[in-house]
Amino acid sequence: MLVRHGDTEGTRVESVEAVKAKATQFLNQLTEADFQHCFQQWNSRMERCRDRQGEYIEGDKVATVIGCLADGLDNKIEIPYEVIPHFPRSTVQGHVGKLVFGHITGVPVVCMKGRFHYYEGYPLWKCAMPVRVMKLLGVTHLIVTNAAGGLNANYKVGDIMLVNMIGYGDRTRTQAKLFAYFKKNYQSCSRYLKVPGRTTSASGPASPMNEAYDRVLIDEAKRIATQLGLGDSVHEGVYTCLGGPNFETVAELKMLSMLGADTVGMSTVHEVITARHCDLTVLAFSLVTNMCVTSYQAMNNPNHEEVIDVGKMREDVLRMFVENIVRFIQKSKK
Ligand SMILES: O=P(O)(O)O[C@@H]1C[C@H](O)[C@@H](CO)O1
Numbered sequence: 001m002l003v004r005h006g007d008t009e010g011t012r013v014e015s016v017e018a019v020k021a022k023a024t025q026f027l028n029q030l031t032e033a034d035f036q037h038c039f040q041q042w043n044s045r046m047e048r049c050r051d052r053q054g055e056y057i058e059g060d061k062v063a064t065v066i067g068c069l070a071d072g073l074d075n076k077i078e079i080p081y082e083v084i085p086h087f088p089r090s091t092v093q094g095h096v097g098k099l100v101f102g103h104i105t106g107v108p109v110v111c112m113k114g115r116f117h118y119y120e121g122y123p124l125w126k127c128a129m130p131v132r133v134m135k136l137l138g139v140t141h142l143i144v145t146n147a148a149g150g151l152n153a154n155y156k157v158g159d160i161m162l163v164n165m166i167g168y169g170d171r172t173r174t175q176a177k178l179f180a181y182f183k184k185n186y187q188s189c190s191r192y193l194k195v196p197g198r199t200t201s202a203s204g205p206a207s208p209m210n211e212a213y214d215r216v217l218i219d220e221a222k223r224i225a226t227q228l229g230l231g232d233s234v235h236e237g238v239y240t241c242l243g244g245p246n247f248e249t250v251a252e253l254k255m256l257s258m259l260g261a262d263t264v265g266m267s268t269v270h271e272v273i274t275a276r277h278c279d280l281t282v283l284a285f286s287l288v289t290n291m292c293v294t295s296y297q298a299m300n301n302p303n304h305e306e307v308i309d310v311g312k313m314r315e316d317v318l319r320m321f322v323e324n325i326v327r328f329i330q331k332s333k334k
Pocket residue numbers: 061062063064065115117145146147148244265266267268303304307
């Protein structure tokens with residue numbers, strides 16, 4: 001996930017050091033309860049699912065596939081998650097979670113190297129908490145990336161899909177039911193954010209999710225793709241998030257395909273809902289790291305190594321793509 005930060009409350013953020021100082025100051029004022037309170041209802045409703053998911057936690061299954069974006073920043077300053085107050089911890093053995101501040105083509109950005117997944121045992125509000133922290137840091141635009149399985153038969157491994165709608169699923173409910181469920185909770189949490197005396201800088205009014213993914217940025221990303229000669233390998237479609245950490249069954253994938261999903265992954269949706277709630281402009285894209293297996297006869301089941309390898313293989317393309325998008329965001333702000 002990559003984030004650009006810029007103006008906040010009329011004050012230009014001048015340097016990475018200034019942002020770091022500001023972040024520390026902000027975060028020290030907050031208690032975990034501040035964040036938790038915002039998502040109390042959502043959290044309590046998800047508690048049941050989390051308990052059930054707990055049994056699936058497997059420490060060695062996570063990696064940030066597109067973490068290379070953070071590695072490529074200029075003037076890097078890295079802050080391990082462990083030293084950020086109230087931040088979730090990476091539960092993965094040997095996996096270094098850190099916020100990386102720096103520049104892309106001269107534009108100040110902060111990247112998450114390592115995100116938090118529901119299957120690590122965190123409630124969704126906590127998985128999405130870094131987005132609220134970024135808002136506090138003055139971030140205005142969020143570019144969310146994910147590794148995903150390609151469900152649309154026209155996609156190929158290595159393709160990019162710009163997300164244009166949300167979906168959410170788990171083992172027991174249909175996408176539509178869950179979407180309604182999230183929408184309801186999402187709206188109710190805005191009440192908590194308005195409690196007097198509580199920090200409101202991370203909050204925002206409830207906003208409709210139908211246009212969560214910024215149309216101007218999607219169109220510009222497509223134009224950039226054509227310019228970079230990536231035209232045929234860049235699509236626009238629907239991403240669906242499942243709980244993971246397992247890859248989906250043939251039956252689940254058939255169901256998701258019927259519901260209109262084009263890619264399937266294990267993240268992003270709750271981060272985007274949170275980002276829109278605090279009024280960040282969002283662009284999200286999937287890197288298709290494997291094709292979903294929709295036949296019981298097929299032998300080519302996806303695996304985590306393949307996901308990592310394809311992420312590495314497309315590193316340069318992704319970096320170039322994101323650099324151009326960041327440049328456009330900067331230009332469009334002037
Ligand atoms: O963090 P993302 O959603 O990009 O990572 C995906 C989902 C799983 O953690 C992993 C599967 O190999 O990649």
